[in-house]
Amino acid sequence: MSTARHFASPAEALGYALALHQNGRHAECGAVCRAILAVKPDHHGASFLLGVTAFTLGRIEESQRCLALTIALKPDLADACLNLALLLRRRGRLAEAAALQARALRLAPGPADAGPVIVLGAMLRELGRTAATRAVLRRAIALAPDDAEAWRESGHGLRDGGELAAAAMAYGRAYRLDPSRTESLSDQLHAALSHCDWSAYDALCREVLAVIDSGRGIALPLLTLLIDSSPAQQDRAARHFHRAVVQPAALPQAAAAVPVAPPLGSPSGDGGRLTVAYLSADFHEHATAYLAAELFELHDRDRFRVVACSYGPDDGSPTRRRLEAAFDAFHDIRGCDAEQVQALLAAEGAHILVDLKGYTRHVRFDLLARRLAPVQVAYLGYPGTMGSDVMDYVIGDRFVTPPDHQPHYRERLVIMPDSYQVNDRRRPLDAPVPDRAACGLPPDGFVFCAFNAPFKITPSLFGLWMRVLARVPGSVLWLQQPGRDGADNLRREAARRGVDPDRLVFALHRPQAEHLARYRLADLFLDSFPYTGHTTVSDALWMGLPVVTRIGDTFAARVAAGLLNAAGLPETVTTSFDGYEALAVRLAGEPATLAAYRRRLAAARATAPLFDTPRFTRHLERAYRTMWDRHAAGLPPEAFTVPPL
Incomplete structure (x- = not known):
């Protein structure tokens, strides 16, 4: 029976439906709206309210259809444009969302409200339209200072x-x-x-x-x-x-069912193949890709099937092409919402999802807000806890995540035997070494290198570095270029500490091979703290450059110490700033010691656990198998240590 026939008119029925919606009776509201549309299919008010109600109930496809129908029926309805823009933005269809948002602003009667203008600015920013973003946000501030x-x-x-x-x-x-x-x-x-x-x-x-x-x-x-x-x-x-x-x-969900992977293949010695899906925005020229590319290539295809879900840019680079070839299936999920990603992973039969992003730039929170696979793992991209119940495990080692740190993690700790960090043995090694003058370095003098990101430099750390320069005559500090303002600030800070600002040299961004070749011009790498180096430290060690670091109490403050131990150079790990400063100064005066360290690191490329990618891959696969076996047995996640091969 049609609900609309109980009312004198569609308008009366719509008023009742609106009251139901306002009282939180969304399912009943939707039923009334559908009844109205059955009688009067071109009723834009009913289609609009049904679109809003369906979104609230998690019926995203229905909501999108209804809002699109509303706009077709009444193209000048600004609220329909705003709601569909919101939905499309959350589904990752940013360009369409921004166009609708701008259209809604043009249609809105009277003076514009700042809120929708701010939202448009955010959409344009996410699309990378810098100039348009600035113009829109200047308008927002003018409207609401x-x-x-x-x-x-x-x-x-x-x-x-x-x-x-x-x-x-x-x-x-x-x-x-x-x-x-x-x-x-x-x-x-x-x-x-x-x-x-x-x-x-x-x-x-x-x-x-x-x-x-x-x-x-x-x-x-x-x-x-x-x-x-x-x-x-x-x-x-x-x-x-x-x-x-x-x-x-998270988008509202009609049902919050936990994904169930299909059973593994027929019984065999290894229990069948596991499908592991890697999720990231960084499958392009990026530090995470530089570290992990060989891992994806080396997974044992008799025991594992590996899938990529990429929501970052396709930069067309050789790294991107290599990554696409490394997986059994590579999915570009830009434009897919969380439910579509969940459906994709279910179709792939994913047993384990590995998030390589964490709380870093360009992360998609909608994908971190729900369970997309039966077992979920945080790895590599973010050195800390996610604070989330939907992540079952975090991959660490005895340095970065010692077992006594478990109380500070929602995830269960997985302790790898050597290092948590994978490395790519195909890193460029033999690119031509530039001359010192081309890099802005003086013709002679000791070169301290600190290529970690500028935001990792703290005032106390910089003060230590300036004391080291003061104690090592003729030395320079080679830093990553922090932009014009950043370079000026560092020069002022050096002068304030009594160091000639010209002793700071700044390295511009270069392609990976050229960047790595520059390490050969440095004499000693000075690490950052409390957020120690990750890829930069591995790069230095790969290129044979000794690193001085300090170990702290948190994951991020312990990474470099773990890398140095896995590379066979534990002597350069210190436990205090005083020890760090003293060691840096001492090594600057001991060229024979540094030369011995360089020879040790050169040999380590072939022998050290840090660079033994096949060994690392087998250890990680053991970890995945342990996680899945517990899940398949109906057991909750539990911390464990991976036994060494």
């Missing part, structure tokens, strides 16, 4: 456009306007660190730590790794972030 979200989104746009000083100022304004949005503090501190502006460093660190300790708001997890925070504080920040940011990013 006291709107904290307008300033925060403006900060994002300025950051993505490389205007880091202006971004930090925008984030600071956002926080002053709305102190409850504590994530703006983290944004401000990260932007300041990214261009080496430490003028408010101590105060911002204290505020961010106070936010974590009090539980009064969000601290961005990645930022907590960069400052002097404890494992417990990083855990609290990640858990809060997951509850407040990641979970709400």
